[in-house]
Each structure stands twice: as structure tokens, then as C-alpha cells.
Amino acid sequence: MLSSSGVRPGPVKRRMPAPRLAMRAALLMTALLLGGCTWQPLYSTSGRADTGLASSALSQVSVTQVDTRVGQQVRNHLIFLLQGGRDAKATRYRLQLRVSDIRNEYAAVENIRDFTAGSITVTASYDLIDTTTNTRVAGASRVATATYDRTGQSFANERASRDAENRAAREAAEQLRLAIAADLKA
Secondary structure, three states: OOOOOOOOOOOOOOOOOHHHHHHHHHHHHHHHHHHOOOOOOOOOOOOOHHHHHHHHHHOOEEEOOOOOHHHHHHHHHHHHHHHOOOOOOOOOEEEEEEEEEEEEEEOOOOOOOOOOEEEEEEEEEEEEEEOOOOEEEEEEEEEEEEEEEOOOOHHHHHHHHHHHHHHHHHHHHHHHHHHHHHHHHO
16 A cells, blocks of 8 residues: 555554563663672672781781770770781781760759750770881771650660770771771781
8 A cells, every 4th residue: 555655654663561661660660670680709808909908908907905894895806807806816007096075964854853865975086006026007096976855764774875885996997997907907
């Protein structure tokens, strides 16, 4: 059949139904998003050249004992960050750690007798000593703060305070690890 212009009309194009088009678009988006995902074991090295040097140097740091509960929290998390939970077999550096914590309580409203908020500030300072020469390589201090809410229940207040201490201790340990890594990298 010819049209009035003498051209044979082509096949009729059908539109794709909207649900089918939406499904194809969703599959395409899912494929694009999953294409960026990678998998690797939790405790493996990342394969970057610079992390091997830093992690080997950090694993050679031994941390001295501390005498407070918050100090022990900082020390334990720092050891895990430096050595990955393994014992430091060959230590080249000794980290002399000092930790202090300050508890502050605030009243949010003037008419309330009981304090309604509190904060814990943990100050951790260190001296990094090279054990082969017994000289101080570096030293610094880091501060971390965590807040907590207070209620009329004494056990809840004690637990909230302890959780805030733990959070501040973990934050201080993470800051110390970054500082130590920078000291050993330079």
C-alpha cells in the first residue's frame, strides 16, 4: 500500500508499557550501583602501597599501662587500632600514655533542681619513645568530649555517664592513632 506521496509506510512503533519501562530502569540502576561495590575480607590489607608501611610501623608500638578505667578504655582501643588485636611481637617504639577525664554537669532549665545534661572530656597525651636509642620521637595531646542526658534515675545516670566515658575514650584513641601514624610517617 502506497501513501499519497508514493512512500510505503514503515512498521508501526509501539510504545513500551510504563511498568515494563520502570522495571528495566530499576534493573539498570541496580546494576550501576552494585558495579561500584567491592568485597574484601575484614582484616586484610587494602592493597595500597602506603598503608603497608604505616601499619607495619604502627604494629611496632607498645603502649604502657595506665591506672584509671577511662585510661584503660583508651589504651585497649588504641592497642586494637595499632596492632589489630594481635600481640606486638617486635616493638620498636614505646608509647607512654597519660589519660585524664573531667566530668561536667549542666542544668538545661533554671527551674529544675537536678542536672539534665552532662559531658565527659577525656584528655590523652603521649610520648613516643624509640626503644633502640631511648629518645623521644614525638609527643602530643588530644581531647575528646561526649555528652549524655541525666534523668531522675540514678542507675540510668550512672550507665549514661559510663557510656559517655567509653565513647570519649574511643574517640581519643582514634585521634591518637592518627597522630601517631603522622609522627611515624614523617
